[in-house]
Amino acid sequence: MTEILDISDASAKSQFVLYWGDMGGQWGVNRSVAQIHALLFLSVSPLNAEQISRELGIARSNVSNSLKELVGWKLIRRIPVPGDRREHFSAETDVWEMAMRIAQGRKEREIDPAISAISDCLEKAATEPEIHPEVLKRMQEMQAFLTTVDTWYGQMLNVPKSKLNLLMKMGNKVISLLTLTGKKSE
């Protein structure tokens, strides 16, 4: 009988859950998923589906599907609670780790398919001698760009978080390090 989440501190916390929920809209995640994620992110102990359902007032089935999606993004994971048959879930709370999981998911869902789609186009273009050279060039540039970004993403995902943090904190100072090679640009 897991203790139901104490709601006495609901205000700031539940406000966070609500905000996060409809920001999900902007981010392309539906409200239920985003709310559940927020709730788990702020929960100090793992929650089961039933608790989440009651806490957020959303249907049990919806919770089930949303949890599946969050697990798919690796933003939450199943936590076995000894002596309790029900599945419990808790969220990744390291924000950097979280960001990297999301980045990984986006790479797979957004960039990779784009690259392969453009590859198809370029293949077909190769069979069209009459294609306008400028059109071909633009497709190629897009392809090259996406490939660069993809590779970069892939590399960054394997960089330890602390280094990433450092890198970002340095921000554009990093640029000066490169300026040794000092080409004029734009």
Add this chain to the structure above:
Amino acid sequence: MTEILDISDASAKSQFVLYWGDMGGQWGVNRSVAQIHALLFLSVSPLNAEQISRELGIARSNVSNSLKELVGWKLIRRIPVPGDRREHFSAETDVWEMAMRIAQGRKEREIDPAISAISDCLEKAATEPEIHPEVLKRMQEMQAFLTTVDTWYGQMLNVPKSKLNLLMKMGNKVISLLTLTGKKSE
């Protein structure tokens, strides 16, 4: 009387437009908008709304709204064509520039609102002495993270494209430059 786009090379090009259109779905852009963007991206000369409408078979009104949205993202711009009263549009074709415009838009629409939403929560949390310290900590970490990313984004947006390109091409090699400070991480 602007010459209508020659469709003889339609296949690879129109395939690109179609692909791009439904990849828009993944990226959170609707099909019409994405298709129009793709079409303009591959067009060597500016197009007017009527041409776009006919070429893609979408309603004139829809084209009008979509163009407005693309202009809002600064991915296309109005091009006055001398001797033609109609408005013509052409897309940014520099892929780096394009990416930066999108990044800028996302920063404004996704990150900035998130930061201010969390600020609200933290403000409210400050008035709740009973709040669980761990909950507070997590909110703060999220806030700090988003702020770091936001600042970083802001700085990167002002870096010349060629440097960005270089930076990405170097990828994780950049990390080694920092390793001088050589902390062990994770």
Add this chain to the structure above:
DNA sequence: TAGTAATTTCTGTAATTACAGAACTCATTA
């Protein structure tokens, strides 16, 4: 093996979003 709790999948409905076509506005020219 029957019974029950937990979870998932299915089915229909509600809500949202995308879109076409019509109506309208504004500018231009006759």
Add this chain to the structure above:
DNA sequence: TAATGAGTTCTGTAATTACAGAAATTACTA
């Protein structure tokens, strides 16, 4: 000032997506 062309806004419908509740499945317990 009427007539025409371009562009936008409005209105209703279609398509999609989100979701609740029911039915079905799976896992455990007696």
